[in-house]
Every structure is written in structure tokens, then in C-alpha cells.
Amino acid sequence: LKYGERFSIKDLQFTLLNAGHILGSAQALIEAEDKRILYTSDINDVDTCLLERLSKCRDPLDAIIVESTYADVDHPERSELEKEFVESVIDVIEGGGNVLIPAFSVGRSQEVLTVLSKWNFPYPITVDGMAVDATQIFLKHIDWLRDPELFRRAVGKANWVSGWRDRRLLLKKNGVIIAPAGMLKGGTAVFYAEKLAKSSNNAIYLVSYQIPGTPGSELLEKGRFVIGGKIRKVKADVKRFDFSSHIGMSGLKKFLSELEGSPIIYTVHGEAEKCQTLCKYARDLGFEAYVPKIGDVYEV
Incomplete structure (x- = not known):
């Protein structure tokens, strides 16, 4: 239709x-x-x-x-939000850290990837989890997008995780990791958050609404990460950027x-x-x- x-x-x-x-x-x-x-x-x-x-x-x-x-x-003005977001990500990476962006598999992961490309982000970007498959669906229907060429360029610059070996290697490099779930209720973002939360050089930047009581909400409001019933202290920088749709x-x-x-x-x-x-x-x-x-x- x-x-x-x-x-x-x-x-x-x-x-x-x-x-x-x-x-x-x-x-x-x-x-x-x-x-x-x-x-x-x-x-x-x-x-x-x-x-x-x-x-x-x-x-x-x-x-x-x-x-x-x-x-x-x-919501905040969109171009100012994008600028603040990209500058914050660059600051962390140039300080020697990694940035985890927990994001919904459909829509938000692709939007964040495209925002970074639009602002000529110069550092590695890796996409993981169900966002990888969802991005392929976007490519199949690329003519429905506002700027197909921008999205194609963003996808072309990204790295794609294919297994646990890739995930462990990522933690040894500086860059951006985009992974679901957006509220940290599951998905590969939980693995990355547990590892990256331990260092003040890193950042976890939330880009969607966090339902009260979810791990993402706990992280944002109380500065702690709850996994497997255990409370983990978080040293990484935590912020939310309102990329609402x-x-x-x-x-x-x-x-x-x-x-x-x-x-x-x-x-x-x-x-x-x-x-x-x-x-x-x-x-x-x-x-x-x-x-x-x-x-x-x-x-x-």
C-alpha cells in the first residue's frame, strides 16, 4: 500500500x-x-x-x-539536540573511552547511525543485535526514507557485529556501539553496559524514553545498573538525549x-x-x- x-x-x-x-x-x-x-x-x-x-x-x-x-x-530543537549529542560522543572517544548507545532495533538505531553520519562523525561506529537485521529491512525500502543517499552512506561506514568474538574485541577499541535494547531490558546492550559502566572514561548515552522501573530508568535516575538481581556501580558518564519520534x-x-x-x-x-x-x-x-x-x- x-x-x-x-x-x-x-x-x-x-x-x-x-x-x-x-x-x-x-x-x-x-x-x-x-x-x-x-x-x-x-x-x-x-x-x-x-x-x-x-x-x-x-x-x-x-x-x-x-x-x-x-x-x-x-522536545528539544532537533538540530541543537543532534549537535550536542555528537559533540558529547566525540568528547568521550577523544578522551580514550567508548560510547554505548542502547537503542530500539527499529527506528532509533538507524536514526542515531544516520545522525552521526550527517555530522561527519570521524570515529568507528558498530551496530549489534537485532538492529543489524532491522537495518537490512530499511535498505530494502530505502526509497521511503527522507534522504536515501545519507542513509546509504551511514550504513556503508558502519561496522556490523557477527558474533561474540567481535563483541569482546570491540571493548578493546575506542568507538561507538549502537545496540538494543533501548531500555536495557535485554539484548546485547546489557553485555556492553556491564563492561563499559566500570570506567569513567566511557559513556552510556540513552536515546529513548525510559519506562520507570526498567534498567535504563534505574541507570539514568539512580546511577546504578541492575543485572541478574545484582546492583552494579556505574562510573561511566550517563545521559539521555531526547531523540523522540x-x-x-x-x-x-x-x-x-x-x-x-x-x-x-x-x-x-x-x-x-x-x-x-x-x-x-x-x-x-x-x-x-x-x-x-x-x-x-x-x-x-
């Missing part, structure tokens, strides 16, 4: 619009009985190195189901204010207070708005 092309299933018509979240992510415009409903799914209103921002629906809507993940917080507070407000028609708004995909926050803002704009609970039924 391609973005912008309408297709039908019996009496329902669907059009997929770019969501800007991950490769292939889509908003779904559903038309039936002279009604139009848009389900945004996860959306992003900022161009990233990998993807173009969301496509806006220009048709008048009767209802919209919209995500609320960051309804009460904004979700729309932020200001973007959500702008998104709602520019909707065509007078749709009923349903706020979902967010903590309860964030759904309520976005619902209140929608009502302040004059929309009828609700925070659905599981099992609720609405008629449009």
Missing part, C-alpha cells in the same frame, strides 16, 4: 497518510456512510534524519483518534488547531493525565472531546 492512495473493503474506504514515526508508519483515514474518521497512530511533526514529518489530512473530519504521549511536554505538546496543539471541520476528538495512547491534558486543550479550542476507556463505545 502507498501513502495517499484510497482503497476499499466492502463499504469502507481507507487512505493511509505518512505518520513520520518509523519506517512505514501510517495514519488511517477511514470513510464510510458519508463520515470521515482519522486514526493518527503514533505521529511525529518534525523531520528527522530518516523520515519526513507527518502528512496532514486536508479533508474535513467527523472524528479523530489522536495520540497523547507527550501532551504536556515539548513522537509529536510534542506544541505540535499537538498546532495539529488540533489546524484540523478541518469540527471533528469529535478522542485522546488515546498516553498516560491518563496526558490524555486528559490534550482532551482539555481540545475542548478549549471548541471541540467535543473525550478520553475513552477500554470497552467504551462511541457513535459518530
